[in-house]
Every structure is written in C-alpha cells, then in structure tokens.
Amino acid sequence: MNTTEILVRCEGAARTYGTGATAVVAVHGATCEIRSGDRIAITGPSGSGKSTLLHLLAGLEAPTTGRVTWPGLTGKPAPDTVGVVFQGPSLVPALDVVENTALPLVLSGKQEASARRRALDCLALVAAAHLADKLPEELSGGQAQRVAVARVLAAAPRLILADEPTGQLDRATGRRVVDVLLAAADTLGAGLVVTTHDPRVARRLSRQWSMHDGRLQAGPDAFSPPAPATAQGAAP
Incomplete structure (x- = not known):
C-alpha cells in the first residue's frame, strides 16, 4: 500500500454560486492534497463551505476558478474510486435497504447475487x-445515514468522503460508524476525509483542518508542490 500516493489535489479551487450582486462564494481558493494514507477531519460552522469542498474533491461539482x-x-472519479457519504437524504426511495447498498456494485457490472x-x-x-428489507421511508434519519455509509463501503473506493456522518446518530452509534470508516480506510488503503x-470525532483522525467563511485553513502540510525534475543522470 502506498500511503503517500496523492489521490486528489486542489490548486486554488473556488466555487461561486450565482452572479453579480447576488453571487455567493462558497469556497475561496482552496489549496490542498489528500493522500491514500490521510485521515483528515474538517471542522467549521454550518455554512462555512465544508460540504461544497467535499463535492469539489469528489468531482460532483466543478470549481469556478482554480x-x-x-x-x-484512474480517469474521472467514480463510485469505485471515490465514495461519498452525503449529509442529506441520498437513498433511492423505490429500492429497499439492501438494494440501495448494492446499487454501486450492480451499476459497475457485478452480478446481483x-x-x-x-x-x-x-x-x-x-x-x-x-x-435490509425496509424502504428508505421506513428508516429514521440515523438509520438512513448508516445505510449510506454501508453503500460507500460496499464499493470499496480509494477515497472516502463523509459529510457529517455522525450528525444524526447517538454517541454510541456515531462512535461505531467512525470505527467502521477508519477500519475500512485502513483495509482498502483509502484516504478518508470527514x-x-x-x-x-475530529480528534479520532490524525489531521485536523478547518473552514471559516469558505476559506480552508489546512496548515503548512496540506499541499506540497511536485518536486522539481532532477537533471538527467543525477541521483534522485
């Protein structure tokens, strides 16, 4: 397992919604890298841009600049390379819990059984x-969140992005979900951002970043530009 492989890199990535006087900048010029061995917690108040940053990292939204x-x-992010645990409802209403969990695998061509x-x-x-046999409408918010975590784990992604995965859970269940995310990241050799x-929760991850008013405060180790190429014949 290469624990230093860069999975995703942001270079001055910003995201603005709207134009003119009504424009809202959700993320200001974020610069960071996430590697396969990273365990990163991003903290900050509601509306600080955390969810938008995760969407940029997942390729679900394109940066306005940067x-x-x-x-x-390999290629554009897909469920088997980047898995996202969304903060809001994300289960397909017409599918039961096991079908929702298996969906990324079925879409990637795996046999249904x-x-x-x-x-x-x-x-x-x-x-x-x-x-397993319940529909999303029969689940509590906390139960639906656990199913969403299971769906991401089923796809065995290289990068796991979890947006407030314990926000609707009691303390014991939240602790278990974080245990599972950390263990899955270790087993898969995946990067994990929560x-x-x-x-x-933040203290359980080895690195802590924060966001305030759309600005990422990630510390000096969040981004390291590629090393300059060595001269031909020189020692690396």
Whole structure:
C-alpha cells in the first residue's frame, strides 16, 4: 500500500454560486492534497463551505476558478474510486435497504447475487443488517445515514468522503460508524476525509483542518508542490 500516493489535489479551487450582486462564494481558493494514507477531519460552522469542498474533491461539482485533479485515480472519479457519504437524504426511495447498498456494485457490472452478499456484509458492519428489507421511508434519519455509509463501503473506493456522518446518530452509534470508516480506510488503503461539528470525532483522525467563511485553513502540510525534475543522470 502506498500511503503517500496523492489521490486528489486542489490548486486554488473556488466555487461561486450565482452572479453579480447576488453571487455567493462558497469556497475561496482552496489549496490542498489528500493522500491514500490521510485521515483528515474538517471542522467549521454550518455554512462555512465544508460540504461544497467535499463535492469539489469528489468531482460532483466543478470549481469556478482554480482546478481539482485526481493524480492517483484512474480517469474521472467514480463510485469505485471515490465514495461519498452525503449529509442529506441520498437513498433511492423505490429500492429497499439492501438494494440501495448494492446499487454501486450492480451499476459497475457485478452480478446481483454477489452484490447482495457484499451489501449485507457491509450493512452488518454498521449494525444495519436487520433493516435490509425496509424502504428508505421506513428508516429514521440515523438509520438512513448508516445505510449510506454501508453503500460507500460496499464499493470499496480509494477515497472516502463523509459529510457529517455522525450528525444524526447517538454517541454510541456515531462512535461505531467512525470505527467502521477508519477500519475500512485502513483495509482498502483509502484516504478518508470527514467533516464534523463534533470535536470528539475530529480528534479520532490524525489531521485536523478547518473552514471559516469558505476559506480552508489546512496548515503548512496540506499541499506540497511536485518536486522539481532532477537533471538527467543525477541521483534522485
């Protein structure tokens, strides 16, 4: 496992919604790198730009200025390379819990029976296997969030981005979900980024970044430009 491989790089990435006097800058020129061994917590108040930054990292939104690249991933981000645990509802209403969890695998061409087995295993990891045949409308907010985590784990991505994954959970269940995310990142050799309001969650990740008014404060180790090429024949 290469724990220093750069999975995603932001270079002055900004995101603005609207134009003119009504324009809102959600993210101001974020510059950072996320590597395969990183365990990063991003803290900050609601409306500080944390979710928008995660969407930029996932390739779900394009930066208005600057750029986001994925040097350690093959091609454009996909469910098997970047997995996102969204803060809001994200389950497909017409599918039951196990079908929702297996969906990324089915879409990638896996056989339905194999995808279902993998989905049930991942649901068990987040203590949600007993919900397998329920529809999203039958779930509490916390239960739906656990299923969303299981769906990401089922796809075995290289980069896991979790937006307030414990926000609707009680303390014990939230602790278990963080345990699962950390263990999955270790097993997969994946990078892990978690946004959170909870300092207890933030302290469980080895690096802490913060956002305020759309500005990322990531510390001096958040970005290291590529080393200059060595002269031909020189020692690396």
